[in-house]
Amino acid sequence: MFGPLGFSLAPYIQSSKTLTSWVKPLANWYANAAGYRQYGFKYDDLLVEENEPVQKALSRLTPREHYDRAFRLKRASQASILHKPLEKNEWTPAAEDVRYLKPHVLEVMKEDAERHKWDTVVVEKK
Template sequence: MVGGPLGLSLAPFITKNRTLYRWVKPVANWYADLSGYRKMGYKYDDLLVEERDDVQRALTRLTPREHYDRQFRLKRASHCSVLHDILPKDQWIKAEEDVRYLKPHVESVEKEDLERKAWENMVIERK
């Protein structure tokens, strides 16, 4: 479940309110730039914990190109880590390029799990 400790998220409320979104978006971009993952060549979804079952299943649903690009970014960032350096500025991931490519797959896996759980708990009664 995504969100805070209670599984709650303010994101839907913020994205619906245009004024609030215009105030929060620059702060969010600033924070993402400050975290430095884009300077290493990562996209946000590259940082998801791969040990989770839903992420593992979502990774199998990537296209071959998305899978190759992800592996390339992981290998390049690993190389930067070994060198204790960041990529040249022209190779940094820009905010426009940092799209959530894995999130839709993770969400569909979660929906499928919920649906499976609902069907498995169904009780059949004879009339």
């Protein structure tokens, strides 16, 4: 529930059409107001990399995903140095802002939970 991805009410909201119709415009407004798309970032580029599950998930990216992430980080650094966002045509569109790292992080967290479960098994002699 908690961890590098944080707490999320998304599954509950997505299960209700009424809640989705109310919250989706607010979520889109907030994502645009956050400003990370203006620098070419995707949402998962903002995850804290110092967490062990995120580090493991980053190592599981394909070479293309790894290159694209590095390119986005360097391009945003350059824009930050210039003290202005990217040109409007270089912004990340909402349709391209997909969670590319989330499945890997969830997989790592599941593996860690399973490893912990097996490491703490108590074997009793009958």
